[in-house]
Amino acid sequence: MVRITVQEKCASMGIFLKHTEVLDIINGQGRFEGELSSVESRYRSDNPESLKEIPVIRAYRDFYWKLGIDPTKTRPSGEALRRRVVRTGKLPRINDIVDAGNVVSAETLISIGIYDMNKMKGEPMLVLSSGGEKFEGIGNKVEILPPAIPIMIDGEGKVMHIFPHRDSVLTSVDMSTRDVLILGAGVAGIDPSLVEEAVRLTAKLLSKIGGKIAHEVQ
Structure with missing residues (x-):
């Protein structure tokens, strides 16, 4: 089981994480077309300006x-995905x-990151x-980060993620x-149980394509 440490300085900002691992997936394309289409049909007629009033997005x-x-x-x-559905369908x-x-993420509005454990x-x-x-x-060039930005690093200090919105190509899924x-x-203002459920739902989807869920969401 992967253990993720959250530095106290980050926790004091209201940051918290929920996670699990899914193993032995055979990646492919097109097997979630039904789920993607279902989300699109539910939200393509929404008013994008009302999204900012949803408590999760506001937080x-x-x-x-x-x-x-x-x-x-x-x-x-999550907001970006919903707006994309409204804009492009x-x-x-x-x-x-x-x-x-x-x-x-489009359904729950929770920011979900997925990282290749072998990278x-x-x-x-x-x-x-x-x-x-x-x-x-x-999709971007190498950047040199300023101080005091919340980031996730691996055991070698490699920056995997700028919290909560940008992922590195170095640990990306292919x-x-x-x-x-x-x-x-x-983040502060979001119910931890909602974040936990979003991770659980993602793992459950990946189990449908052969993945083995390593443990309950932590």
């Missing part, structure tokens, strides 16, 4: 403002593992950056991924 937005991030420009992931199709996370070393930690760490975001860490990102 993420408040947290973003505290970090100095404008949530009207950089959206919390469709969720992205990436691969089965990523699609499972997007289905649950990470040791036990992850959520810490505040010291400044100078390198971060290679998915078609060869078999074993994953599923992470639910919680």
